[in-house]
Every structure is written in structure tokens, then in C-alpha cells.
Amino acid sequence: MKKTIFLVEDESQIIDVYQTALKAAGFEVDSAATGGGAIEKVKEIRSGQLKKPDLILLDLILPDINGLEVLQEIRKYEETKDLLVIVLTNYGSGELEKNGYDLGKEQFLVKAQYTPTQLVALVKERLE
């Protein structure tokens, strides 16, 4: 059975690139372009309307609410708190700190440092 990746990213080109690579690698990909849209999906996952994704790729900077709030929402509930999440950002650690983004033990990667091929490899590694 195909594994599902939930991609939360507001840049349309990055959605396109990652979706193409992940689908080519055999994953099913669902996406949301806003924090609000992501939280709606989390509610649907909790209510059972949507299948739990195997891994969430979550962009930190979103147009409405930031990815950290979405992450807090995911981690708040029993049904979703153990979902695998990789936080995506183009901020360096210095700017994350300056803007108050405390990711704690969450894994994050700098998008620009990874080609889609490398991202897919990382996702596969994480899922194993």
C-alpha cells in the first residue's frame, strides 16, 4: 500500500517540485497551502474523515498562521501527536532563534540545501 505524505507549503512551485518527486517515488501526496487549511485537515484526520498520513512535511512560514502553531495543533491531540513531522524552512538557525521559533527536538531541514531527490531519500529514511 502506498504511503501518504501530507505536504503543507505555501510556495506553489515548491509544492509542484516536491509533489512530482514524491509521486515519482511512489508516495501519495496530499497538500495544504495555508496553516488554516492544514489545521482543517488535522481535524479531519482526528475525526477519521481523512487517513492518517505517514509523514508530514510542514513549512514553517505560512501566509496565515505559522507552521509552529500547526505543529502544536498536531502534537496536542492523542490521535495525531505521534505523527512523523519534518519541518521545512529557509531560515538559518540564527534567524529561527531571532524570530522565536523554538523547534525543540523536531527535525527540520533547510529547503534550499536539499534537491527533491535528496528530500525523497530523507523521507524514505525517516519512514524506515
Next chain:
Amino acid sequence: MMIGFPLVILILSAIALLGLVVFLKDPKNTTNRLFVAMSFWIIAWIGSNFLENETSNLELASLFLRIDFASAAILVYFWFLFSLNFPQPVKGISTIKRIVILIPAVAFFILSFSDLVIRNIRFASDGIVFDGNIFYPLYIIYVVSYMVVGGSGGLIIKYRKVRGLERTQILYVLLGLSMSALPAVVLNLFFQGILPVEIVRAGLYGAIFVIGFTAYAITKHHLFDIKVIATELFTLAIWILLLVRALLSETISDTVINICLLVAVVIFGILLIRSVMGEVRQREKMEQMTIELERAYSIEKEAKVKIQELSEAKTQFIMATQHHLRTPLTSMRGYVDLILTGSYGKVPVKIKEAISKLQISTVRLLRIVNELLDVSQFQLGKKVVSLQPGIEMEPILKEVVDELRFTAESKGLYLKLQEPEGKIPTIQADVEKLKVALFNLIDNGIKYTSKGGITVNVEVSDSKVRITSKDTGIGISKERLGTLFDNAFERGKEAKKVFSAGRGIGLYVSNQIIKAHNGKVWAESEGEGKGTAFCIELPID
């Protein structure tokens, strides 16, 4: 109480002396010349006023009275001019203005000798009296206008506008004026014949104060110095006392002794005043130096703050923009990767070659953005590395050398990696950052080498791993070796000639990364044209 003849002589002598001192101080200065003229007419005024009440001859008394009025007319004219030109001479008064100011003075001077200002001069019980005639009110208006409105009023207006020494000088003159001249004018103009003559005269003799204060304000620059003032006043008091004593001597021998004593005390007094002035000048110099030092320190402090602010602003700008630079780079790298991996179908060879070059440029652009970010983070003191234990050096070295081999060979250079015979011990490292540091050093060698090549070797000592990248390039002068890794965006002259596009941050970044790894980096070179060895030393895990 009648003021005696000796004391009048004393006062007039003092005024004359002060006038002479001021004139000799700067004979060409307009202000000083006007002061002398003023002093002269004050002497004439006081002298004639005294004499008009000392003679029993009515004709003589009338003459002295008219000279009194005439002198006052010229005196207030010079007072008015003096006020305009104090403390600094004023330029640009037109000839017409000068004539307009002069005319009333000349007119009243002449009229004072007629019956049109004063008439019916006669003796009364306590001195000479007169009746004012048709021009008397005009005379009063003229005197008050020049003395009070034009002269003193002008000084008051100037006092409000100026600052510093000039302000203090004007204040001294106004003080002297308020103590003497104004009462003198008022008493003489309005109370002659009403109040006893001794009281009316006292106002006149008080003119010594305005002359004294004004002379002081013109000639001295230590107006606030109490020590100097006290010394001078004390010395002056002793001189006056001895002069009076000399004048009141009853015998010739007493007079000679008193005069000799006066001369000796004057000489001693001058020496004393000079000594005190010298001391004050020294102190003022020291104070001035202290002020200048403080000012310099304050300027330096402000400059440091500004530099810090600018540096901070620059760094914040870089950090803010790097996020916006990385986002399109993510898309670019992404699409290039998808094309090259065949996600959009088979790619013709030529297009694949072109896309591969695009990929190299994209990676290079990303490296620049990352380096700029690293520099800004280093400069802000932010943590940039995350050390992990048990890292093996061999794969890192191999990857970096492999990545750069193509670049070296495109320039016709060799790039060799000589590994030690045994296994290299593991180290604590941030793999990605260490790759950047190694990449920068070896890449630096490639950039500044035009023939020959680069050899990378690894040595292991007791507790350290040393990686050396030795090139056959342009070399580095001894002066530059010491500061090579210190500052971002600085490059040597020879380096700019060989590789003009360099940014000057690679070595700085490498240094910061290796320092964060608890290691050190340095360069060795025999000099320009003799190649360079870049060395990294890292502690074994």
C-alpha cells in the same frame, strides 16, 4: 562731605591710565580707540564739573559749566559708538549713518556754549545753578537716547544674543554702567540744584567704575578667575593707598620715601599679577586639554556606537534577505533536479549538459547565500555548528576533493589527496559545515594557482588531525599571513588581480567554522609567488 582735590586727581589719573593701558594693548583696534576717546571726554566732564563748583568767579564757573554740558554731549556720542563696537568692532556702517549720528553731538556741543540749552547761570548756597532754556529738553532727550537707548540698550540686546567670553565682557560693562554712569547722568540732569552738590557729584565720580570695568573687560581674558581678580584688586588697593599716602605726605623726605615705596610695590604687584595670571593660564590650558580629551573620547564613543549600529544593520539585512534568496533557489534546484532525474521524461544530451551547468551555477549561488548567512551569524556571535561525535574524516575529504577535482582540472591543475597509511581517528564535527570549511580552503588554492596544482594530505599526531592543502599558486606575503582569516570581505592586492570576482569571505568562514570545532586554521607561505599551504588542525574525538 566734599571730595577733595587729591581724590579727584586720583580718579582722573586712574581713568587716564586705564585709557592709556587699553590704547597700548591694541592701538589699531577701533573698540580700543573709542574707549580712549570716551575716557578723554569723561575726564573733561568730571574735571569741568568739579571746577565749576570750586571757583568763586562766575564767568569761570559758567565756562566750566558749559564745558561740562559740551563734554557730556560728546561723551554720550562716543559711548554710543563704543557700544556699537564692543566687544568687537562692527563693519559696514555707512558714511551717511556716521554723519547722522555725529550731527546731534556736534550741534549740542556748540549749543552748550550758547544760552539756548542753559541760561541764567548763577551761584546758589550750595553751588552753581542754572535754568534750562528752549533746547534743554532736546539736550536731555539726546543724552538719554545716546546714553541709555542707543548705547546701553544696544549692549543689553547684544548681551542676549551672544555667548561665551563676549557675553561676559558685555556683562562687565553693564555692571560698571549700572554702578556709576546711569546714576551720574540722572543726578546731573534732573537733580542739579535740588540735591546737595556733593551728592550730585558722587554720581559723576562713580564713572571710574564704568571705565574700570570696561577696561578690564577689554584687556583681560580671565574674567571669571577670582584668584586673578582678587590679586589685582588687592594690588590696586595697595597702590591707591600708597599713592594717597604719597600725595598726603607732609615733608619732602616722606614724599620721596612714599613714592619709592609706591614704585617698589607697583613693580612687585605687576610681578605678582603676572605670576598669578601664568598659573591661571596653565590651569586653563590643562582644563582645555581635558575638555578636548573628553570631546575626543565622546566622539570616539559615538563613532563606535554608530559603527556597531551599522554593522548590526548590515547583518540584520543579510539575515532578512537570505530567506528570500533561498526560496527561489529551492525551486530552481528542485526543477533542475527533476529534469536531470528524468521526472519530465528523457532529456536530450545537449539539454542535459546545459541543465547540468545550470545546476552547478545554482549550487554556487546557494553556496554564496549560505556563506553570507554564515558570516552574518558569526558576526552576531550566533552558534553555527552542531558538533556530532564519531565523525570520520575520510569520506568528507574524499567528497570535497571529488567535488573540486573538475574545477581544478578545467584549469589544467592537478588535485591530489594523500591519505595517511593508517586509519584517521574520528573527530567531533558538524559534517556539512566542515565540508564548507575544507571546500573553501582547497577552492582558494585552486583560484589562486595558474600552474601546477594542489595536494591535500592528512597527518595524525597524538591528539590532533592535521589537514594541509598545499598549492603552487601566487603565495602570500608575510604581512598578509597574520590577518588572512580575520576579516570578511577583505582581499589582498595580488589576489584581486588573479581572481577579481572573489568576495573575500571564504577564509573568514573557514576560520570561524574550524574555531567552532575547537580547532585552528592557518596559512604558511614563503612569500609572493611561492605557493601557500593552508592547514587545519582538529582535536581527535
